[in-house]
Amino acid sequence: MIKMSLNLIKYAKEVEERALDSYLHNTRVLRLSGIDLKDLEDVVKKVSIETWIHKEIVAGMLKAYQEALDRVVEVMRDVESITPTTIERAVLVKILKEHLQIEADMIETYKKLANELKYPVLKAIAEALARNEEEHHKMISDLIRKYEAM
Ligand SMILES: [Fe+2]
Ligand SMILES: [Fe+2]
Known part of the structure; x- marks a missing residue:
């Protein structure tokens, strides 16, 4: 599961990089050839910018995932239950x-x-982070209640 996730993230990063190169290249080709279509230009612009966002997110995801894998060992060492x-x-x-x-x-x-x-994808990430922080908040609150009740 770990290896699969890692490979998929790496692959997604490659695809986004290729997609971005291709969009930027083809935008230049269209411009140079004098083809000036507003609807095409608008779509390509929007898709290019969002592809750029995807590329950066997936690069960050790769770094975050690799670092999480490295750190999980040191953070999750067994502690005595006292x-x-x-x-x-x-x-x-x-x-x-x-x-x-x-x-x-x-x-x-x-x-x-x-x-x-x-940008929808950035909005969705912010919402996911908010939900994740709510989980942290709940876990910490539960722990406080537990210690206070002891
Ligand atoms: Fe994409
Ligand atoms: Fe947090």
Whole structure:
């Protein structure tokens, strides 16, 4: 599954790069040959710009996925299950509440961003990030409640 995802992301990146080259090249060819069609030009312009966006997103996705694979090992090492002391719990709750604030800020920012963005794919990404941040917020809230109830 990991290898498949990685290969598909790499392939998508290649295809977007090729598509962009082709659109930019053909735009120049049409212009040089004096073919001036407004409807064609409008579509090619829109598709080119969105292809550019796809290319950058998929390049970022590749980097993010590769780094996530590298980091998951060090972050996910097994930790002993110990019961924190009262003082430790108070410290943990304080730290977690700060993170909760950060997550809340991110939820709000991504929602605002989703409303502002006009490119559909960027809007969808902002919405997905907002939903992901809501999950973070919930997980952290649950943990705070757990420590506070101990
Ligand atoms: Fe594309
Ligand atoms: Fe987050």
